[in-house]
Amino acid sequence: MFDKLFRKLNYLKLGSSPTSSENITTQQEISESIDAVKNQLNATFFDCSDFAIREIEAGKVKMILAFMDGIVKQDSINANILKPLLTELKLTGLDEKMDSKNAFEILTKNLLSESRIRTNYDFSQSIDAILTGDTVLFIDGNNKALQFDTKGFESRGVTEPQTEAVVRGPREGFTETLRVNTALLRRKIKTPDLKLERIIVGRQTQTEICIAYIKGIANDDVISTVKARLEKIDTDAILESGYIEEFIEDSPLSLFPTIGNSEKPDIVAAKLLEGRVAIICDGTPFVLTVPYLFIESIQASEDYYSRSFYSSFIRWIRVLALFITTLVPALYVAIICFHQDMIPSELFITISASREGIPFSPLVESLLMVITFELLREAGVRMPKAVGDAVSIVGALVLGQASVEAGLVSNLMVIVIAITAITGFVITPMAGIVPIIRICLLLSANILGLMGIALTFVAIYVHACSLWSFGVPYMAPVSPLYGMDLKDAFIRVPVWAMLKRPKALTERNKDSSTFRMKVDFKKRIKNE
């Protein structure tokens, strides 16, 4: 079983020899006889109760209007297709002139008021169109069909995203509809250089995916890599951008995320303008951005909207929070188990006083509390909002008072876990990996004390330095050092002082006609 999985992993990484049979797009001509088309349609959509078919006779010509009920704009069909065909045709007197041969001409040029019309020669293509919410008009005697863009379904409006709240800054967030999302981006970046390339992924779901980038700013190699990796995806379903993320990331087995995501158009627009590539997936408000660097986890959109002094200060606070939230439980264990001589005498007495009568060793105590906290957090996310209060009361009592009063954990431990929890919420992009690192450090602290913490930390750092995200070193601009990029790392210089785009993403060769990577990325891809 593992063999199979690793082969799959290698395939994702190296892309050599696609084992599955690709591209079986069966070309199927549209029958000229309208009855044959009707039978074909009914056979295809057998037992699909939402499929609607409407037979009309415009003048002397028989036609069939086919669409999926519920995902089309009824009003648009009624007003722009049916009304012209059934009433206006007679009023204008065109019905006399029209026969099955010139029907196509007359309908598209003189009659139908729908704005986006396409001509279809392929039956299976028409089926796909119907499934995505388009309306298809088959005309007797023609081996082609008219396709109208009548997509329209219930969707959530543009609302403020729950995950990325801001005090200052735009409050709109992406929705589940791809077109709305691209519109939100287009409204912010009004240049034809903003390209939105379309690609369909997922055998069953046929999910529409949009690759957004700004031509001339984004690195061509990155764009082509994204496209190549997306095309390699062979799966049944893409229901959320997380599916895509797992398929295309550089190091699928690493703890660190090498693909970012955001729910806010302003953030994605800023990243596009920095030279990144966005992957917008239909059906989810989460838009992926690549390349994703570690430094982005301590950046927030609000940094750029408030003044630079405060933003820089807050960045340091975030770095501090990252260290605190991963290290504090481990330091607690290391200090009270190994390095009792390092702390001031008064603190020694306080610690031993608070631990007096606690039956568990510091490690068990810490693990107990760390896991309890994670349970509470998870419960808080999963449960219905109505019972939220109950959990928070139980959590506060269990975590805080009761466990201390019962003598199960020391009150110092409660403080440690409280600090850990609060600082853990500061770095939300890292929320997925921090608990794991925290427990790793905790265990190593129990084995080797501070030495163990240092070793584990170095190991994690070395690993992070070895990662790549679409040709860019994950720890850039710190390691390797891109001097000018530090303007937007641990301090954020004022916007007027940001003279150049991030070098790590948009570095060009000397003649500035082609892009350059820190390593020769093209060669790397080829070697893969």
Place this chain on the structure above:
Amino acid sequence: MNKKKLLLFSTIGLLLLALAGCWDNTDVIKLNMVAAVGIDKADDGQIELTIQMANPAILKAIEQGSMAEPSWTVSSKGYTVFEAVRNMLSTVDQKPYYSHMELIILSEEIARDMIGDVLDLFERDHETRKQVTVLVAKDISAKEILETKCPVGVIPAFHLSEIINNRRAKSTIRELALMDLFKDRNSAGINLVIGTIHTKNTHQIPSTIDDLLIEGGAAYRKDKLVGWLKPLETRAYNFVIDEVQGGVITISNPLEKEKKLSLEIIRVKSKMNVAIKEDKGLLQIDIHIDGVIGLQEGTADLTEEGKIDKIKAEIEKTIEEEVRDIVKLAQLEFKSDIFGFGEIIRRKNLSYWKKVKADWNSEFTKMPLEINVKSVVIRSGLIKNPNKPIR
């Protein structure tokens, strides 16, 4: 290739385990924090070790309103200090933990000639911090000192070590850390002076910590205790070795008869030197003192010209006398270079040092002395003229 890598990494991992040095953890509640150690000589010739330990239950006890003791004191005996340390485990439940020790108190008997023998353990053992202060108990046993209680509910040893920190404002206290003690003991050009602790009333055993005084010093020649320094002599000693950080000097007021004047020391910079000419050494001590007039008895107007100069001259005279006395005491009575002039010679003139090294302490007694004191009165406090009834 992969096998080789695996081997390499497992070797590195194993080495790291060995390098770590701190194998296996101990919970803090499995340790008894020792605050101070006292070493006495028991009547039967054994070493008696007394340790004062913190009582971690005190914080909870105070919370609940009971008046528990913040510390407890236990003694044990053994033929060596190390044996006594281990014998302690027949009395104490958890292992005593010496890292947070604030004081080592040696009784007079031990301090007289066994100082190296008893302190060896504390130098050799990894657990002891080398910054711990060493004191000699004068006219009282170390055990009696450690058994005194602190009326304000603090661990007595912490109280005592805070007193030692008061030397910033009181220059009669001599502080010698264990580390410096070993350093001084290892060099031929300097002899030890260890701070002393004694009772206010020598005729009775003190019950509380406020019966104790930390001031003065015990002077050594090599490993022998040869005499005691009184508080003022300790201050003069501190002047010579540039250890005065503050304090008060009282002089007779040169402006009015039978009145006194107290000067607060702001900063002192002193320099010891040995000038060598034709194989004869001359001890030189330069002292520069900045002070503020803290109190003046009498009603002299300090704004008048020349008055400050008179005060300055008096200060210089007083300090010079004190310093001359302490150097004479060391030369004539102790016959011991407690200041470290020998160290200075060794650093400045090695060939001369090699000549006098063998019998340095007696060589030291023969050397003439030159003292140079300069004082500056920075200001006279908040007022220029003292208040006085209008005539």
